[in-house]
Amino acid sequence: MTTPEVHHIVHPLIQHKLTLMRDKNASTSSFRRLLGELSTLMAYEITRDMPLHPVQVETPLETTTGQAIDGKKLALISILRAGNGFLDGMLSVVPGARIGHIGLYRDPKTLQAIEYYFKMPTQMEERDAIVVDPMLATGNSAVMALDRIKQLKPRSIKFVCLLTCPEGIATLHAAHPDVPIYTAAIDRGLNEKGYIVPGLGDAGDRIFGTL
Template sequence: MLRNVQIIDHPLVHHKLSFLRDRSLPIVEFRAIVRELSVLLAYEATKELSLKEKRITLPDGTICVAKKLEDDTLCFMPILRAGNALLAGMLDFVPTASVGHIVVQRHHSTLEAQEYYFKAPDKLEKKLCIVLDPMLATGHSAIAAIHRIKKAGVKELIFACLVAAPEGVKALSEAHPDVRIITCSIDEGLDQKSYIVPGLGDAGDRFYGT
């Protein structure tokens, strides 16, 4: 396993993924489980955030020193539209984070990624940017999105996804070796249409009911 790749290898994660893989899972349950898993991804991705000490008053009136997050140090950057599926759970976990958006779509024939839209908060270069997409298949969209985000000056990046293919992990790691990849599973590989096997199907379509 590559050094920059982290798999959340936990019984409950495997359990919840088994439901997501089931094509008969109702859309309401699919959305709920995606949200639950995105919280776990956020937990793992934010383990190294810097903290500052602050004096607070306890319920009994005494003073103690507590640790709190540095102000405005985190940005979630979903790759639209599917990446937005992970955003709600991430914000449940870190509601103070800022949010940017990027639209990168792979061409169905060439599989090459094309950028259509990019909007980021101010001082992006000073933040940890967590790029969100449920699936890491060929890696083309992730590579293009991260390249664009780096152009905005970001130095610290993490890519978070539910399921990845070995081909996508390899491609992203080679293109951006400084970016940590966090995923719930690395599956068997890609089929002839570059869909992940066993995968989740089209996670965006399943999440949005399209």
């Protein structure tokens, strides 16, 4: 039986930037900039266990053997639309990564996820997948996304979010106990509308200025 993993990333810079993002008075441009910076910082932790292979390189003095990752074997998968806010920051760390998108929206009455778009890189069975979405709230969208992605049999899967809560973690790990969660915060819970509290509001609206 796989033991579910939750990696709470508590680096001071990450926590500082997240606090600034929570402020309801933060502008759209500020929120977007902070998310890019924060996702770059999170990428270092998320990719800590990426496999390396030896590479021969010529320094100005002699030939030596270094270590390199194969970014082309990595797939960053954005749950639309808010997941796109993560991509630029993470691509600054692994620019060779391929990009996938899955479009989901949450039915406001049932809180269930409904798919409207799915486009993934080829040869997913050879790739490590990192699924990104700023909020893991009810967990329904994350579970549906992981259901679909697993059909392509990627080499490994990680789920990355800015914020989550006990309900979201429980829902995701009940369905996918083998998928580790990486997050900057575990908040108190959900309100009656299924939003994380204290949270930071609707991440998609704040990223794209559609409040």
